[in-house]
Amino acid sequence: MGWDAFGLPAEQHAIATGEHPAVQTRRNIDNFRRQLQMLGFAIDWDRELSTTDENYFRWTQWIFLKLFRHGLAYVSEKPVWFCPALGTVLANEEVQNTPEGPRSERGSHPVERRPIRQWVLRITAYADKLIEGLDHVDWPDSTKRLQKNWIGKSEGAEVTFKLDGHADTLTVFTTRPDTLFGATYMVIAPEHPLIEKITSAEQKAAVNAYVAAVRNKSDLERTDLADKKKTGVFTGAYALNPVNGAKIPVWTADYVLITYGTGAIMAVPAHDERDWEFAKQFALPIIQVVGSKDAIDVNEQPWTEDGPMVNSGPFNGLSATETKKQITADLAAKGQGKLAVNFKLRDWLFSRQRYWGEPFPLLWVSREDYAKIPADSEVREFLPKEPVTCQLNGVEVCAVPLTSKQLPLTLPTVKSYQPSPTGDSPLSKEPEWTEVWYDVASGATVAQSQAQPGPLWVKASRETNTMPQWAGSCWYYLRYLDPQNAKDIASADALKYWGCPDFYIGGAEHAVLHLLYARFWHRFLHDIGVLPTAEPFTKLFHQGLIMGEDGEKMSKSRGNVVNPDSIVKDHGADALRMYLMFLGPLEASKPWSSEGISGITRFLKRLWRLSVDEATGGPSTKINDQAQEPEDFVRELHRTIQKVEKDIETLQFNTAISQMMILMNAAEKAPALRRETVETFVRLVAPFAPHVCEEIWARLGHQESVSGAAWPKFDPAKLMESTVEIIFQVNGKVRATVKVAKETSKEALLAMAKADPSVQKFLEGKPIVKEIVVPGRIVNLVVAG
């Protein structure tokens, strides 16, 4: 069991009450643990961990330092999603588009773009591996598709355009280099750095106004889909088409995103819907270069499918694929283009301006002090090849790591958990913790309030951001293998013995969050030799949510939360467990029903009465080893063993329980049962309702726990039926059913069907045009008319 206990809920509680988040976290964990134990889940409590334990998060920090060491952690000042209500930045994956605009995944608060200094993990370096790895795991196709789309790989070319009258060039990314002859204008994003340089004097005012307007546009307005109208302004600059020297105007428009590709495009209105709309809007020329099937007029609508090239000089008549290849090769020869791959995936924004998270085990020192790190310094354990730098209060500083010996870096106690509106972490207000002497030889630190301990101790400021909640949950499954290990995240032996989770059950909402992040870390740890496996989760299954009784997601504000404590009080832990399984397919979302559970409660009471004698408390008087059980009942018993076994393996618990109820109905009708039969039944129910079965098992005279009893075996011979029911149909409609011996031949079945009075009634002497006989199942007579 692992508690993923860092994060916003505990911190928001701390802000509201002043209580340390650790205190509330511990109280919550204790309550959850009590409830889980009450339900009797088979959890190995010796392997319990919490992501907030310093003996756990020292390894989270260690993994981060490994990423830092390998150049996969860097600082960015690009605009990021900031949530004023939560007082922190959020990763792309944590922001959702809603009709009200972009909102935080947690709490659905408005978010906005702000330029804030952030730690970022280079997950894009793993984009290809993260796509490729999906081919080797047994995951739902929908989830694989979700991840693939999120990573969004597209292959194409980068094409460099010379700018008329400028030394600068403009590089664009395109997936359609084949349509280069159809480029009639260019667009650069309003945030593009070149815009200042290339805008002509006449257009300066218009462009500045447009750029300012876009900057002030909220993300809601900018992504509003109801308003598909394109806006944009001509910059006054012209680019030269590398294939034919054509002079084409350069515009700026906000439908081109600075965050994707090069932030600039070549526009081919004849063959791209967005470019077509823009061209129509501003009366720009539209040139068809790809032949269409039904002579489509590209002035009326764009043609986005393939066809032979036209209006493309030497490439006329060639296929799109061939043209792509040749044009890209030609451009490469001229130094004006190359094959290129782009991803929608952005690097992972990894810092939060919060208190309740793992502190970054990093400090900032001046460039001069960074240069003092000796060649044999222990600090080099985690030092990257190139320093990671940023500007702090206008001064350039370099990031230096702690060493393994210095971990864990724990949180200081603070006066206030409140984040500042400017996006500073509460930790930044604790100078005693942040301002330290740092030994460039050993990585040790002491507070600056003390005297400088030695000549190699330099002034350093700790990083005051903390890691996001995902950090701790990225690798917890590895710690289960060896939770007490003080030397490694887990021993090599344990990693080799246990491997990875064979089967991972979790919500689909994690498809592009936890499941993507964890794969990234796992693959990285594999690449640096820490882990023997490349992929963490071999087989994945998404369970559905249990909804409130009103069919809506359970939430405190809605008041439809079901408290397990009161259910257990009324019906018992077994009934709760079993009813959750009986509600419906595991993968489906199903509403809770406070009435429905009584069906399970009744079933368990009936099992008790079937096995235990109320008067003596010993075995039921119905149990008699001399009993002759009817053949039908014995078959049902073995059918139940078979079905429960199979359904458990395929996670179809609802139908397993249905079958046990069918057996119960049959067992109550039997005049007497053999002890073996009752014990088999109890063993079948035991995994679902362990507590009551344990008690029954003891009442039946067993000293050992039923959980250790062997699983019943079904006898295939007992499943055989000597007679089968055959359906007689006329024109596909059932007219009679008969019981016959299993071996009855086709011919005999046919004769019986024809002789059956209720069948004859519908034959009415009409000619039979077709006879279908499926032995053991059905006879269908097709008559004319």
Added chain:
RNA sequence: GCUCAGGUGGUGGAAUGGCAGACACGCUAGAUUCAGGUUCUAGUGCCCAUAAAGCGUAAGGGUUCAAGUCCCUUCCUGAGCACCA
């Protein structure tokens, strides 16, 4: 707008192309009990006085001896993506 998953009684849900509605809840009637959030019995898709027949798995069409299941069109619900060049 695009992609995916769905749509079956009053409810949750069953159904290797072969009797639609298993199992359970609820409901109706009866019995048991001092009592019932007890237990037992019978019934419970629609139409119908009853039986027989007929109708019935979002709507329409198709394939098949036979379709909830396979194919096409439309509608609806849910999820994800959303100007990604």
